[in-house]
Amino acid sequence: MENAPNRNVPIKNWQADDRPREKMQLKGASALSDSELLAILVNTGNKQMSALDIAKEILKLGKNNLNELGKLSIKQLQQLKGIGPAKAITIAAALELGRRRQSSELLVKTVVRSSAEIAQYLQAMLKDYRHEVFAVVFLNRANKIISMEIISSGGLTGTVADPRMILRKALEAEATAVVLSHNHPSGNLKPSRADEDITQKIKQAAQYLDITVMDHIIVSEEGYYSFADEGLL
Helix, strand or coil, X not given: CCCCCCCCCCHHHCCHHHCHHHHHHHHCHHHCCHHHHHHHHHCCCCCCCCHHHHHHHHHHHCCCXXXXXXXXXXXXXXXXXXXXXXXHHHHHHHHHHXXXXXXXXXXXXXXXXXXXXXHHXXXXXXXXXXXXXXXXXXXXXXXXXXXXXXXXXXXXXXXXXXXXXXXXXXXXXXXXXXXXXXXXXXXXXXXXXXXXXXXXXXXXXXXXXXXXXXXXXXXXXXXXXXXXXXXXX
């Protein structure tokens, strides 16, 4: 498919083996390249480019890397000729589904036994944010995940976490334990003094409600930092 027919010929007029939808139906999704799968989402081309040509340009925008592509905003996708709001939203939605599938496969209704296990889950959930976000994982008495929620979003260098909001949501979820987390887009995993202060503040407030703060994990593409493992809880 990478050596596609003449771009001036509509995809519907290509041979069945060359048309992404038909190829997927005949051979399965695994037989398609990344650009072919994107072409299905793009659906239609324009006078200058086929849907496949546009799909290849989308991949270039993401440095030919699906992880990088997942970090692009809807507005950034619309910078490409042939990508309007509807197509950009479709692509963003498909990438989000992929991200959620990955995270759910890692840790859905699974007992949390270590910082490494929960960190892997959090890395999958937070890896595509280019700004800092503060998230909380809510757990039941068996240390099984009930849910995860983004509590606040900030800029490139920080965000603010409201202990009252976190504990209210924990009570609503009937959680008996929580894991705090935020990402460092810069890649630096060292906690700041503010990170340490907010952790202790939330921990102390949670004690009055018999809710345990199991850990505060900082994640980035480079790895993770566990407050519990480092003796900061």
